[in-house]
Amino acid sequence: MRRVLWTLTIIAVLAGGAFATFRDPGRIHVFSADGQVLAETELESWCSGATYWASSGKGNARQATDCRKVHAEEFDTVINHGEVLRWFCRGAASEGFMGDVQTDCVDFLTGIRWWPTINGALAEVWSDAYPYPLDIFGNTQGDDTEDREHSRDGFEREN
Numbered sequence: 001m002r003r004v005l006w007t008l009t010i011i012a013v014l015a016g017g018a019f020a021t022f023r024d025p026g027r028i029h030v031f032s033a034d035g036q037v038l039a040e041t042e043l044e045s046w047c048s049g050a051t052y053w054a055s056s057g058k059g060n061a062r063q064a065t066d067c068r069k070v071h072a073e074e075f076d077t078v079i080n081h082g083e084v085l086r087w088f089c090r091g092a093a094s095e096g097f098m099g100d101v102q103t104d105c106v107d108f109l110t111g112i113r114w115w116p117t118i119n120g121a122l123a124e125v126w127s128d129a130y131p132y133p134l135d136i137f138g139n140t141q142g143d144d145t146e147d148r149e150h151s152r153d154g155f156e157r158e159n
Helices: 002-022 042-054 061-070 081-094 101-112 133-137 145-149
Strands: none
Touching (some): 042 061, 081 133
């Protein structure tokens, strides 16, 4: 009996090890320093913008989740950090934001270093462990040379 249990234990360990090694780990989300899950896809970003505007900037997890379910076929789910802010602003425009998507929204959010969360809010807390996404993934939304040479309050940074 002991031999059978030992054999079953070895089989279970090998099968579990193989399963853990070869299964798809799924998606690993990016977080802000205060623990908010950040938007990374067209679908998440657009719904975040729509939810942000509809909730007067408070965000709403249920509304954002419902939006992602309703619009799942319309928007891409491929991660593209360089376009997140543009998609967020387009989602806000769909709910009534009247400003220019690029200058009044994308450039503004980039300048103050805010990033959409999947729940329709904006994250603004960053650290060395959780840096601003465009700092680690790059800025494909335009030339950010001036942003790197000036701090948020307009004073030149010392190199």
